[in-house]
Amino acid sequence: MTAMKNEFKPGIFLGFVLAELGKLRIYISAAVIGFIICFFTDNYSIIPFVVPLFVQVIARSNLKYRQRHLSALVELPAQTDAPVFIMDRQGQIILSIGRTLDLFQEYGITHIQDLVNPELLDQVLEMAESETPQYTNISSVEAFSNITLRWYEIKAKAMASGGSTGKILVWFQDITLRKNYDFRLRDLVRYSDSLMISLENLAESGAEFEHLSSFLLKDYEAVFITRADEKKNLSGYVFKSVSEKIQKSDTIMIPNESLAPINISRKKAEIISDDMDAYDSTADFLKQNPLDPRVLEFIDAPVRNFITYNEADLSIIAFNFRSKISSYEKRFFEILVNNYRTMVMLIDLEKELKNTPNGLKAEPLYISESNIPGAE
Numbered sequence: 001m002t003a004m005k006n007e008f009k010p011g012i013f014l015g016f017v018l019a020e021l022g023k024l025r026i027y028i029s030a031a032v033i034g035f036i037i038c039f040f041t042d043n044y045s046i047i048p049f050v051v052p053l054f055v056q057v058i059a060r061s062n063l064k065y066r067q068r069h070l071s072a073l074v075e076l077p078a079q080t081d082a083p084v085f086i087m088d089r090q091g092q093i094i095l096s097i098g099r100t101l102d103l104f105q106e107y108g109i110t111h112i113q114d115l116v117n118p119e120l121l122d123q124v125l126e127m128a129e130s131e132t133p134q135y136t137n138i139s140s141v142e143a144f145s146n147i148t149l150r151w152y153e154i155k156a157k158a159m160a161s162g163g164s165t166g167k168i169l170v171w172f173q174d175i176t177l178r179k180n181y182d183f184r185l186r187d188l189v190r191y192s193d194s195l196m197i198s199l200e201n202l203a204e205s206g207a208e209f210e211h212l213s214s215f216l217l218k219d220y221e222a223v224f225i226t227r228a229d230e231k232k233n234l235s236g237y238v239f240k241s242v243s244e245k246i247q248k249s250d251t252i253m254i255p256n257e258s259l260a261p262i263n264i265s266r267k268k269a270e271i272i273s274d275d276m277d278a279y280d281s282t283a284d285f286l287k288q289n290p291l292d293p294r295v296l297e298f299i300d301a302p303v304r305n306f307i308t309y310n311e312a313d314l315s316i317i318a319f320n321f322r323s324k325i326s327s328y329e330k331r332f333f334e335i336l337v338n339n340y341r342t343m344v345m346l347i348d349l350e351k352e353l354k355n356t357p358n359g360l361k362a363e364p365l366y367i368s369e370s371n372i373p374g375a376e
Contacts, residue, residue: 016061026056082152082172086159087112091121094167107147112170116143120154128156128168142175151179181328184219188336191215195343203350212316212340213239213246221320222299224252224262227344228313232256234263236315238298249298259290262317265308271334273307273325307333311341 020026034049041048083103085096091112096104109115112124123141141154152172159167195202195211202208209225216223217239226236233256238249254260265272279285282302291303299319307325308317316337321329 013061016064017057020057020060026053026060029056082174083115084169084171086167086169088167089125091118091124103148109147115147116145116152116154124154124156124170125168128158128170142179150174150176177326177328181332184332185335187215187218188332188339192339192343195340199343199346199350203347203354208344208347209237210239210246210248213248216316216318216336217241217246219322220318221301223316223318224295226252226254226262226315228266228315234266234315238295240299249294252292252294252298254292258292260292261289261306262308262310262315265317266310266315269310271307271309271330273305273330275305275325276303309334309337311337312345314341314344316340 030049030053033052037048038044079098081099083096083100085100085104086094088094093104093110093112103109107114113121120141120143127139127141139155142151143154144151151174153175154170154172156168156170159169198211202211212225213223222238222240224236224238226234228234234254235251238252240247254263256263261272261274274285274289276282276285279288285303289306291306296303301320304320305325306317306319307321307330308315310316314337318333
């Protein structure tokens with residue numbers, strides 16, 4: 001590890017000197033000091049005025065030069081979106097700067113209890129005052145703020161000069177995306193359970209696509225669910241929610257040679273997503289992502305973003321997620337499609353069994369050593 005060099009840089013130092021010379025208060029201060037010296041010494045000359053001026057300029061420039069990196073470091077908590085502040089043991093805000101100060105002034109926040117659940121104060125204090133955080137039961141606290149409508153992970157530490165009754169440094173980390181991901185995974189588990197319970201009914205009604213669309217349309221405005229045929233063409237339906245009712249399009253077939261994102265994702269075997277904000281115009285967005293005109297016509301709304309993925313013969317593309325499509329959402333969508341493909345296979349099996357007399361296959365397959373290649 002290389003040591004940081006402390007080389008004196010005249011150019012940078014001169015910049016601080018010139019900046020100080022341009023400040024009116026330097027001249028006012030030097031004039032006051034010079035007048036006092038002249039008054040008590042009864043020696044009126046320019047020297048008592050010039051010397052304090054240059055002493056102040058050199059001293060202040062030297063101090064700012066030495067602390068220039070520290071000043072940049074202090075700017076970090078001022079620019080972060082998540083709150084960072086100093087409070088006392090009663091939770092009263094002692095110091096905040098930058099965006100945190102703007103937030104507190106906007107909503108009149110003077111205590112940490114104004115920002116998050118008041119019951120969390122004791123946990124924050126316990127965490128902050130622990131001499132050995134690794135041995136305490138609380139290393140961080142998760143909380144939802146009704147002010148910012150975001151989830152935070154809160155950490156705190158008693159400041160070195162504060163002691164047990166002094167100042168506490170508190171910093172928040174925005175974990176909203178991660179918490180939403182956790183909540184959606186829980187919803188997916190419940191959805192999978194309901195799908196298993198409804199397996200037989202779905203096999204009879206053939207409404208498995210409708211079942212999935214009702215789940216996806218809680219977070220997306222439209223979804224196109226397809227399956228591949230023998231020629232690798234995709235065929236399926238677009239679903240959208242209108243006045244809390246789900247509407248279904250006619251059958252739409254995407255040829256195998258199409259350059260639509262749902263096809264490209266299938267051929268590359270990877271998740272593809274894009275956002276309109278990355279483009280100057282809708283034309284540029286659609287040029288990069290040639291969505292099928294029939295799909296766009298049925299959606300009948302500007303496409304802000306989309307995500308698409310496939311498993312086996314199942315391909316799904318969802319449109320207009322309620323926020324930005326993050327890495328968490330991509331991971332969730334991959335898990336969803338994977339789980340749903342498993343359910344579709346079970347539904348297919350259920351249909352096959354129901355169409356076979358007595359619910360059994362006419363020619364069941366038995367595996368023996370003679371069926372295994374290389375077996376003697």
